[in-house]
Amino acid sequence: MGRVSFDDVKKVYGSSEGDIVAVEDLSLDVSDGEFLVLVGPSGCGKSTTLRMVAGLEDITDGRISIGDHVVNGTEPRERDIAMVFQNYALYPHMTVRENIGFGLKYSSDLSKEEIDDRVENVAEMMDIPDLLADKPSQLSGGQRQRVALGRAIVREPQVFLFDEPLSNLDAKLRTHMRTEITRLQRELDVTSIYVTHDQAEAMTMADVVAVMNDGILQQAAPPNEVYNHPANQFVAGFIGSPSMNFLEMRLDQHGGRHALVGRENESVSYGLDDTVVERTGIEVGDHLTLGVRPEDLDVARDPSQYDADRLLTATVDVVEPMGSDNFLTLLPQQGESWVARVDSSYAPEEGGEVVMTFDPGVLHLFARDGTTLKSQGTGNDAYHAEEYVIAP
Numbered sequence: 493m494g495r496v497s498f499d500d501v502k503k504v505y506g507s508s509e510g511d512i513v514a515v516e517d518l519s520l521d522v523s524d525g526e527f528l529v530l531v532g533p534s535g536c537g538k539s540t541t542l543r544m545v546a547g548l549e550d551i552t553d554g555r556i557s558i559g560d561h562v563v564n565g566t567e568p569r570e571r572d573i574a575m576v577f578q579n580y581a582l583y584p585h586m587t588v589r590e591n592i593g594f595g596l597k598y599s600s601d602l603s604k605e606e607i608d609d610r611v612e613n614v615a616e617m618m619d620i621p622d623l624l625a626d627k628p629s630q631l632s633g634g635q636r637q638r639v640a641l642g643r644a645i646v647r648e649p650q651v652f653l654f655d656e657p658l659s660n661l662d663a664k665l666r667t668h669m670r671t672e673i674t675r676l677q678r679e680l681d682v683t684s685i686y687v688t689h690d691q692a693e694a695m696t697m698a699d700v701v702a703v704m705n706d707g708i709l710q711q712a713a714p715p716n717e718v719y720n721h722p723a724n725q726f727v728a729g730f731i732g733s734p735s736m737n738f739l740e741m742r743l744d745q746h747g748g749r750h751a752l753v754g755r756e757n758e759s760v761s762y763g764l765d766d767t768v769v770e771r772t773g774i775e776v777g778d779h780l781t782l783g784v785r786p787e788d789l790d791v792a793r794d795p796s797q798y799d800a801d802r803l804l805t806a807t808v809d810v811v812e813p814m815g816s817d818n819f820l821t822l823l824p825q826q827g828e829s830w831v832a833r834v835d836s837s838y839a840p841e842e843g844g845e846v847v848m849t850f851d852p853g854v855l856h857l858f859a860r861d862g863t864t865l866k867s868q869g870t871g872n873d874a875y876h877a878e879e880y881v882i883a884p
């Protein structure tokens with residue numbers, strides 16, 4: 493019922509310096525009850541996308557449907573949606589009760605008693621029943637956001653739209669509200685589109701994460717899929733903290749076998765199984781990018797526990813304690829630095845030497861244009877036949 497569909501949607505803003513294409517070729521289905529999080533860097537077009545669903549922006553081309561209706565020309569108040577903004581957008585002169593009930597007063601046939609009932613129910617649900625007589629100026633940021641959420645929920649819309657609703661809250665409250673919004677959304681089972689630039693928010697809240705860049709949808713998939721099988725290098729680099737390590741490589745051939753050779757550090761080479769070469773159509777001489785997630789790097793002081801020809805020696809540049817993990821910045825003798833995410837019990841000395849290695853199954857490989865040639869192997873998608881060597 494509350495399905496939202498985008499069909500080849502395009503948005504162009506006219507400006508004195510020429511047209512700005514904010515969203516292009518957007519085709520995406522958000523199924524009934526689904527929680528879709530739109531994520532991407534500043535200016536990627538996520539707010540514009542949300543605002544087109546809300547009816548706050550015209551659609552230049554294509555179609556947006558809510559339920560069975562194309563809503564291109566429909567007024568916002570006729571779309572059966574409720575939107576929650578970053579700045580809460582509460583009416584300062586009204587009480588919490590009036591703020592929550594405001595939308596119902598003018599857009600429903602409910603009696604005053606019925607409205608009161610619904611407002612009180614929602615206030616209970618949002619854990620703010622004691623604040624109904626207060627004005628917004630008397631509330632904390634977190635309480636204001638609860639009122640704004642209550643005002644959206646009370647309308648029982650087909651679709652919730654959230655525009656960075658937590659970005660004005662402090663870190664602790666933000667984490668707490670994340671859980672609350674996710675719980676509420678599951679409980680109410682209302683189709684939701686949520687915009688954020690915070691990938692951690694996207695990954696913890698979404699059923700489906702839609703990653704945008706430069707007005708173009710890069711990938712829409714469940715969080716673990718986006719993480720383990722990113723559609724391209726942009727998604728691989730955007731999702732995950734710290735970011736994936738990228739190494740510039742070239743496909744080479746040694747004695748009839750394929751190998752990836754470091755473009756900055758020629759002493760780094762990885763044997764690559766012919767099946768990957770055949771499947772992806774890459775050719776000797778092609779420039780490729782290899783990706784390894786920080787948590788997939790194995791770092792040790794004692795090289796004797798590893799196969800010697802699979803090791804790369806590096807100097808520890810920085811050790812950054814991050815709660816249960818340490819983030820290590822590692823400098824090999826040549827080439828780019830690496831970031832490893834290790835257990836906090838392992839804190840090698842800064843300036844000291846360590847060795848690092850990783851399992852071939854965890855490698856990601858990207859073509860020059862950024863498309864994924866190989867993602868992390870899981871299940872049937874594993875490439876354990878691949879051979880590799882890190883030659884120090």
Ligand SMILES: Nc1ncnc2c1ncn2[C@@H]1O[C@H](COP(=O)(O)OP(=O)(O)OP(=O)(O)O)[C@@H](O)[C@H]1O
Nearest residue numbers: 505507512514533534535536537538539540541689
């Ligand atoms: N009203 C407008 N007039 C002209 N250009 C606009 C307008 N609104 C947005 N843009 C441009 O459209 C592009 C997409 O903007 P949009 O606000 O949708 O991105 P965003 O991903 O939500 O970014 P942010 O996270 O910074 O809000 C940007 O280049 C932006 O400058």
